[in-house]
Amino acid sequence: MIRRIIVLLAVAVVVLGGSVSGVLAQPALNQQDKQFLAQAHRSNLAEIQAAKLAEQKTNNQSIRTIARRLVVDHTKLDASVQRVARTAGVPLPDRPGPKQADTLSRLSKLSGAAFDAAWLRAQVAGHRQSLVNIGKELQGGSSAEVKNLATTAKPIVQGHLEMLQQARSGTGGSPSPRSTPSGTHRGTPRSTPTGTHPATPTR
Template identity: 45%
Template sequence: MLRWLIVLVAAVVPALSGVTAGHAAPPDVSDQDKAFLVGAHQDNLAEIQGGQIAERQAGKQSVRDAGRKFVEDHTSLDDQLKRVAKKLGVDLPSRPSEEQQAELRKFAAKGGTAFDRMWIGAQVEDHRKTLDFLDKEVSTGSSPEVKNLARDAKPVVREHLDLVTSIQSGE
């Protein structure tokens, strides 16, 4: 009877604590880390969709090329982010925020030079904000994996900002 009780306790306690035969439960993820993952994912989705619109509707080849680059880079960044979110048990939304969707609709309604000016101006502002968002996560986030995502994304976002700033100054 005692042996049976010991076996039962040995089986039940790890299950109740989230640990099973050699597998640790996902580490705790702060609300800030979760918000970062959700926000960064939505930013990536918006950049991918905006880049696709730029590829179709931009007037200048440089803007179409920037759109294609954004699609490629943000798809790659988002693939990494989704892997970390899954590992940490963070659910991600399936589309950009309502505000981002409204901005995408505005882009979709424009074409040529009008599109170029609107999209490039928005990209300069958005990428500056994104750098601040990444810096905040790197300096005050709690999950090393999420902080690494933010740290790894910074050079890509900086490159995008430099690209759109140079396009803007060339107008």
């Protein structure tokens, strides 16, 4: 009986040995990994709230389209962040950071062109900061899984930033002309001659 138990234990060690060593081989999360998870979660919460606010307040079709994209993308990104944090046992904040909350509060009090300009400015700044955070994680993180989150998020955040910068240059702080197709560079109507300022009537 004892010999049988020893044999079964030996088999279990052989069968489970690969998975156990694989788990042990995974590096523990360092402080940078934990900080990135918290920052990414806060940023995602802030971006989603700001995007939903834009969907409610803006009359600018380009901004409305970008806002819908931000909700979808940041919801997906945050689901991955929460999954990794939950597996690693890292607690996440339940709301955006103080500065992000202040920005959301200020945006909620604006309307029209003032809202559009402030919203785009805040989103450009927020996405630039997210790219800085991603760079720090890729350079200083120790967890392959957390770094993979950063690698996945980087082109998505960069794409958002490019869209926001294009919309910002197109609006110049004011809503784009309604006839301007979404994504048209600088919001210039196709009938406007090259080099003519869009706001200047052709004489």
